[in-house]
Amino acid sequence: xxxxxxxxxxxxxxxxxxxxxxxxxxxxxxxxxxxxxxxxxxxxxxxxxxxxxxxxxxxxxxxxx
Amino acid sequence: xxxxxxxxxxxxxxxxxxxxxxxxxxxxxxxxxxxxxxxxxxxxxxxxxxxxxxxxxxxxxxxxxxxxxxxxxxxxxxxxxxxxxxxxxxxxxxxxxxxxxxxxxxxxxxxxxxxxxxxxxxxxxxxx
Numbered sequence: 001x002x003x004x005x006x007x008x009x010x011x012x013x014x015x016x017x018x019x020x021x022x023x024x025x026x027x028x029x030x031x032x033x034x035x036x037x038x039x040x041x042x043x044x045x046x047x048x049x050x051x052x053x054x055x056x057x058x059x060x061x062x063x064x065x
Numbered sequence: 066x067x068x069x070x071x072x073x074x075x076x077x078x079x080x081x082x083x084x085x086x087x088x089x090x091x092x093x094x095x096x097x098x099x100x101x102x103x104x105x106x107x108x109x110x111x112x113x114x115x116x117x118x119x120x121x122x123x124x125x126x127x128x129x130x131x132x133x134x135x136x137x138x139x140x141x142x143x144x145x146x147x148x149x150x151x152x153x154x155x156x157x158x159x160x161x162x163x164x165x166x167x168x169x170x171x172x173x174x175x176x177x178x179x180x181x182x183x184x185x186x187x188x189x190x191x192x193x
Contacts, residue, residue, distance in 0.1 A: 002103040003074060009096050010081040017088035040091050047095045050102040055145070057109055061116055062141025063134055 067107045094156045
């Protein structure tokens with residue numbers, strides 16, 4: 001499951017950079033900014049979930065707090 | 066076997082990172098984070114077996130269970146802090162990485178104090 005997450009994040013990143021180029025050509029820079037923001041938020045949600053799983057695993061294994 | 070998977074995944078991700086680094090550095094950092102989590106997930110099973118073997122050996126050698134627990138905890142803290150510090154350094158934030166490492170050192174020192182005290186007691190008991 002995890003490996004797909006990496007490719008999903010990579011896909012989102014590439015898609016956003018391409019769409020930004022298109023929006024910049026169409027002289028809609030503010031929408032490009034909004035799109036960048038949206039992309040970062042979406043990827044952040046995915047990554048935060050993964051980091052949470054990582055910390056749970058480390059906590060369980062090393063008997064932390 | 067996991068090594069081959071990890072290496073393949075890392076190489077693919079580095080290629081994508083190069084592409085992302087120019088336009089979207091913020092997503093590139095998150096991709097590095099995600100790769101770190103995935104590769105740790107791959108190694109998790111072996112690590113768990115290793116920890117259990119250590120515990121069995123400690124029990125057989127009638128070592129004090131608390132000390133082994135502390136050592137394991139220190140390794141855990143060190144790993145998490147190193148993970149975060151490297152990601153910060155990769156994103157170009159050396160100062161933030163330094164702060165994370167400072168916090169980790171303080172926590173580890175605090176954890177190590179009981180062991181040092183136990184060692185000193187043992188030594189004092191031997192030396193008349």
